[in-house]
Amino acid sequence: MAFDARLLSGVGVLAAVVESGNFARAADALGLTASGVSRAVARLEARLGVRLFDRTPRAVTLTDEGRRFHSQIGPLLAGIEEAADAASGAAAQVRGRLRVNVDPWFARLVLAPRLSSFLAVHPELSLELVIRDTLGDLVSEGFDAAVRFGEPEPSSLIARKLLETRVLTCAAPRYLARHGTPLHPHQLDQHECLLFRDPQTGRPFPWEFHRGGEMIEVKVSGRLVVNDLATKLTACAAGHGVSQTFELGLGAMLVSGELVQILTEWAEERFPLYAYHPSRHLPPAKVRTFLDFVLASAASSALDRVG
Helix, strand or coil: CCCCHHHHHHHHHHHHHHHHCCHHHHHHHHCCCHHHHHHHHHHHHHHHCCCCEEECCCCEEECHHHHHHHHHHHHHHHHHHHHHHHHHCHHHCCCEEEEEEECHHHHHHHHHHHHHHHHHHCCCEEEEEEECCCCCCCCCCCCCEEEEECCCCCCCCEEEEEEEEEEEEEECHHHHHHHCCCCCHHHHHHCCECEEECCCCCCECCEEEEECCEEEEECCCCCCEECCHHHHHHHHHCCCCEEEEECCCCHHHHHHCCCEEECHHHECCEEEEEEEECCCCCCCHHHHHHHHHHHHHHHHHHHCCCC
């Protein structure tokens, strides 16, 4: 069977439209006209016999068939790019555009303060961080990698555990001065607790306490529920209530005394941080280098508490 070069060309245009979000930006990226991109997509749709995009004057979105097709071809396109990089020697060079889906807490408290030095070391790299609470579909949304807290859901993605961080219970000194310091988790029913809404369930996360293999779940209450951990941390530091939060990224506030860890004997719960990438092959140098940077940033943040 003869290879259909037009099919590969159409797939490349499809990927560019998905990554850029519309035909005009895809045309700029590919060096084509918007009408040329539209014709290439139309030819691909005719070749496949399905409609790939829903088009409106304000947006272009994948249809269900388009989303399935794009998720299937994503790893194949990544493999072609890897082969081209290897042939040109670029696989060992950190350059080009890197698009990463990152957890908000990790991005704001751990990565952001260190990004300047990372980009200075890699002047040919352009980095786009998309900060959000959910992993989503890495392939169809054009991500090279993701960094997320929590155990991975079953998927075709390659997941690599980077580290584990403890879950600490904290409050501001001014709050403890007014309301006292709880000595046991069950005493939290007498305190104002800051709650974080689970994006998967829509309900506040339960509070667990771990000590020496024992785990207890405590029903806490509070008048403030948020969906952003950094906002919850700021409210806690302002003295609004008690909060459970990741130890990673918290070192400077604990060292300065802005926050005080409480119930220290019940702080053995750990939460994992994972990196994801869509290809089963060795990821490109830019992805490997970024994940090395993530690990180094986490290690540096952990030292903030003891440094």
